[in-house]
Amino acid sequence: MTKKTLTPQRKRATASDVARVAGVSKWTVSRAFTAGASISNTARVQVLAAAESLGYRPNLLARSLSQKRTHIVGVAIDQLKNPHAMLLLDEVTKQLQLRGYMALLLNITEGKHYQSVMMMADQLQVDGILFLGTILTDELITIAHDTHHIPLVQVGRNTDGQPLDMVNIDGYQAGWEIGKLLLAQGCQRFGYMKGPDTPSSHLLRMDGYRAALTAAGKDLNVELVVGQYDRQLGYQTMENYLRSVSTQDRVDALFCENDILALGAMAALRATAENGAIAIVGFDDIDEASAPEWQLTSYSQRTDRLINEALNRLIDGEATEQGEWRQGELRIRRSHLLPSPASVRGG
Known part of the structure; x- marks a missing residue:
């Protein structure tokens, strides 16, 4: 049996090692790796050269803890x-x-x-x-x-x-825009599919949607509660709705609280040969929404803006109360379209 020889691990270089090779103090080494610290250019060059030769990397976590911030x-x-x-x-x-x-x-x-x-x-x-x-x-x-x-x-x-x-984006405005979009298609009966049964104030999407319908003399006729943001549960909830409600009594427009629920609802419509019978709009604009097989009309939250504002508050303590981060963008595709009367008649 061949005995395996273990290669000894190389000892990690320390700031003291760098200081000895560079001929400077340990504190000079620390200043060389601290942005804005007072140190002569000659000393910085010496320290960096020594660090390179030894393969030294500063312990950022230890330094951060000493500065009361870990990054x-x-x-x-x-x-x-x-x-x-x-x-x-x-x-x-x-x-x-x-x-x-x-x-x-x-x-x-x-x-x-x-x-x-x-x-x-x-x-x-x-x-x-x-x-x-x-x-x-x-x-x-x-x-x-x-x-x-x-x-x-x-x-x-x-x-x-x-x-x-x-x-968070202005969910009320987003819901209002989606309501107006579906009203413009000539839809007459309206539904909303939500995930967890939390208060509407958490997102305000349904509130804005309902307000747009009310302003046009319409009602929010159906609220479907799935319980989770789960595609299969969205599918089952929509399938149960289609089976339990006659064609003439069904909604012809459905705003889904997110794209996962919308894709589940669309799949149920396809499985029951009802594809296109209900106009559907999602929310979040995930990558799959724009796929050719779905062409899901959705609402982008512009996560880049949201995260930038959140980090400004978290890290810098700076807030912009009414910046552009409050506004998302409606992404128009095809799922919100109802078939034209001519296509329904076969014309």
Whole structure:
């Protein structure tokens, strides 16, 4: 049997090693790697050359702790299966890195491990926590506040009566625009499909939608509650609705609280040979919305603007109360269109 020889690991170079080779003090080494620190150009060149020869890299975490800031931001998120959550996560990690920060992902799947996850964030001394589109319970907010006195910012959802910053688009205006869009198609009966059965004030989309209908003398006839942002459950909810309601009594327009629900509803319409019979609009403008097989009309929250505003508040303590981040963008495709009378007659 051949004995395997282990290669000894190379000892990691320290600031003291760099100081010895460069012929300077350990504190000069520290200043050479600190932006804006007072140090002569000659000394900086000597330190950097020594560090290069030794393969030295400064311990940023240790330095950050000494400065009372770790440059780590906790990013709390549930609904990880939701593609919009991935859009938010992609945007926040990119923007954090551009600012010299790192993200610590905190998976707070509803009802599980709040205490242990927040304790981890506390032990790593994160500079703040972003909650991305998360439904915040009183318990979770209490734990977040009690474990560490740091800034808390919620993105993409409102939470009533809680002491934290909230960055969300004008959901009322978004719902109003979607209502006007469907009214312009000549729709007469209107429905709304929601995920979790939370108060409408969390998003305000349904409120704006209903207001646009009321202003036109129409009612919100049906509210379908799915319970989760889940495509299969959206499919089943729509399928049950189509089976239980006669054709003449069904809605001919449906605003879905997000694109995942909208895609589930559209799939149910196709499976029951009702494709195109109901105008559908989603929300979030996930990548799949623009796919040729769906052409889902949706509403983009402009996550780049939302995240920028959230980080301005979390990191810099600066807020722009009524900036362009409050406005999303309607993305017009084809799912909101009803068949023309001529095509229904076969003309």
